[in-house]
Amino acid sequence: MTQAQLSDRHHTAKVIGVSVSAAIGGFLFGFDSAVINGAVDAIQGHFNLGSFGLGISVAITLLGCAAGAWFAGRIADRLGRKKVMLIGSALFMVSAIGSGLAVTVYDLMAWRVIGGIGIGIASVIAPTYIAEIAPARYRGALASIQQLALTIGIFTALLSNALLADFASGAANELWLGLEAWRWMFLVEFIPAFVYGVLALLIPESPRYLVEQHRDDEAAEILLHYTGDHDPRERVREIRHTLHHETPTSFSDIRGPVFGLNHLVWVGIGLAALQQLVGINAIFYYSTTLWRSVGFTESQSFTTSVITSVINVTMTFVAILFVDRFGRRNLLMIGSAGMFVSLLATAIAFSQATGSGDNVELANPWGAIALGGANLFVVFFAATWGPIMWVLLAEMFPNDMRTVAMGTAAMANWLTNFVVTLFVPVMTQSVGLWILYGLFAFFALVSLFFVRAKVPETTGLELEEMRT
Numbered sequence: 001m002t003q004a005q006l007s008d009r010h011h012t013a014k015v016i017g018v019s020v021s022a023a024i025g026g027f028l029f030g031f032d033s034a035v036i037n038g039a040v041d042a043i044q045g046h047f048n049l050g051s052f053g054l055g056i057s058v059a060i061t062l063l064g065c066a067a068g069a070w071f072a073g074r075i076a077d078r079l080g081r082k083k084v085m086l087i088g089s090a091l092f093m094v095s096a097i098g099s100g101l102a103v104t105v106y107d108l109m110a111w112r113v114i115g116g117i118g119i120g121i122a123s124v125i126a127p128t129y130i131a132e133i134a135p136a137r138y139r140g141a142l143a144s145i146q147q148l149a150l151t152i153g154i155f156t157a158l159l160s161n162a163l164l165a166d167f168a169s170g171a172a173n174e175l176w177l178g179l180e181a182w183r184w185m186f187l188v189e190f191i192p193a194f195v196y197g198v199l200a201l202l203i204p205e206s207p208r209y210l211v212e213q214h215r216d217d218e219a220a221e222i223l224l225h226y227t228g229d230h231d232p233r234e235r236v237r238e239i240r241h242t243l244h245h246e247t248p249t250s251f252s253d254i255r256g257p258v259f260g261l262n263h264l265v266w267v268g269i270g271l272a273a274l275q276q277l278v279g280i281n282a283i284f285y286y287s288t289t290l291w292r293s294v295g296f297t298e299s300q301s302f303t304t305s306v307i308t309s310v311i312n313v314t315m316t317f318v319a320i321l322f323v324d325r326f327g328r329r330n331l332l333m334i335g336s337a338g339m340f341v342s343l344l345a346t347a348i349a350f351s352q353a354t355g356s357g358d359n360v361e362l363a364n365p366w367g368a369i370a371l372g373g374a375n376l377f378v379v380f381f382a383a384t385w386g387p388i389m390w391v392l393l394a395e396m397f398p399n400d401m402r403t404v405a406m407g408t409a410a411m412a413n414w415l416t417n418f419v420v421t422l423f424v425p426v427m428t429q430s431v432g433l434w435i436l437y438g439l440f441a442f443f444a445l446v447s448l449f450f451v452r453a454k455v456p457e458t459t460g461l462e463l464e465e466m467r468t
Contacts, residue, residue, distance in 0.1 A: 014226045015134055019142045021199040022129045025085060025122030026146035028092050028196055030153025031189055032115045037305060038161025039182035042171040047105040051425040057105055062418035064113035066411045068120020073407035081129045081206045084121060089197030091118035093190050100187035124410050127394035132206040144320040147387030151316045155309035161185050162306050211239045267454050268393055268409035274447040275389045276416040278339055279440030280381050282424045283374060311375055315382035328388050329457050335384025336448035339377055343441035346373030351434035396456060
């Protein structure tokens with residue numbers, strides 16, 4: 001192996017290391033989003049909530065996510081990416097303790113909103129930081145690490161939930177120190193939140209932020225030692241050239257002729273909204289409740305949710321392997337087609353449910369079709385729309401608007417998530433799962449045509465080459 005090859009491997013290892021450290025925010029993003037799954041029924045019983053109250057208590061986190069996403073970019077442009085990661089870490093730790101010790105449903109909601117702000121920050125800062133420090137040839141794969149971390153966070157939360165509920169013989173039963181198992185589901189998040197804060201102190205600052213702050217020497221040093229850039233000074237000049245003005249970014253940077261916003265920002269908003277409208281979080285927030293509603297026992301429901309999360313993690317590796325080879329648009333369109341077929345099959349299966357109340361069941365073969373369709377949907381989502389939407393949002397905008405545009409699109413993602421999450425319990429009771437999943441299938445079909453008509457290809461381009 002030549003000296004050049006050894007040097008390239010050394011720099012690649014460094015970039016992977018800092019990307020993984022930043023992606024711990026994605027782990028917490030996934031963990032905090034999914035931890036509510038195993039606690040839903042216990043929370044409903046403990047606080048005596050109806051379907052709408054339950055929906056609010058789950059979905060209110062997402063309002064915090066939207067706020068965190070909206071402000072994260074602008075705060076990061078003022079304080080730097082690392083400091084915002086530290087803020088996110090502190091919010092996750094506070095939320096974990098507060099949620100686990102909540103006395104009323106109202107303070108539980110408040111603590112969950114604080115955690116949501118942390119999630120919103122992580123959803124913007126992790127992919128932005130990775131995109132800004134990664135070389136173009138590896139950027140898609142490295143940015144996908146954030147989604148991989150997210151899926152591992154979801155898996156860890158669901159596995160932790162299942163183990164804690166099993167130890168206590170039920171999520172609502174007392175476990176340790178006089179606290180119910182569902183409370184410990186929240187409390188264990190303190191550990192990864194603390195680790196995230198420590199790692200955020202150790203990684204280098206984004207070179208693009210340093211250039212914005214006129215710290216060109218530091219930026220060149222990071223580009224040389226972490227990315228192996230052969231001419232870091234020239235890259236600094238390219239970054240400087242794309243930063244059209246020296247004032248902090250603001251909402252005015254994304255204004256345009258299409259209903260007041262730049263057309264590329266609208267494309268980002270459309271991508272972000274459609275990722276949620278296909279219903280992925282109906283599975284990851286409510287899967288335990290969903291499977292119980294069609295005849296599964298609590299233990300079977302927890303196990304099924306863990307299996308689904310394993311599929312989610314596994315298929316994210318597929319995205320990492322192929323995102324820089326096949327292109328973003330191609331993978332998104334394949335995912336849209338696959339999600340449409342699997343969601344349609346799931347909707348048809350749910351339409352065959354019999355019984356009512358606690359006696360609902362899916363007779364053979366419809367139970368297997370529903371389970372298979374839901375998991376096949378996760379396969380296509382995890383390999384395509386799950387990671388690639390965030391990859392595109394982190395790289396499709398020009399430098400002079402990236403953080404604000406990314407924050408705007410991420411806020412749209414969380415607000416859409418809020419609406420979907422809020423109405424899943426209500427729609428499940430009022431119109432049935434088959435209509436709900438039929439709507440998800442419709443939006444999967446819409447996403448196919450949207451990508452084909454509107455989404456630009458960014459594979460292989462440097463961030464400095466992005467244009468409106």
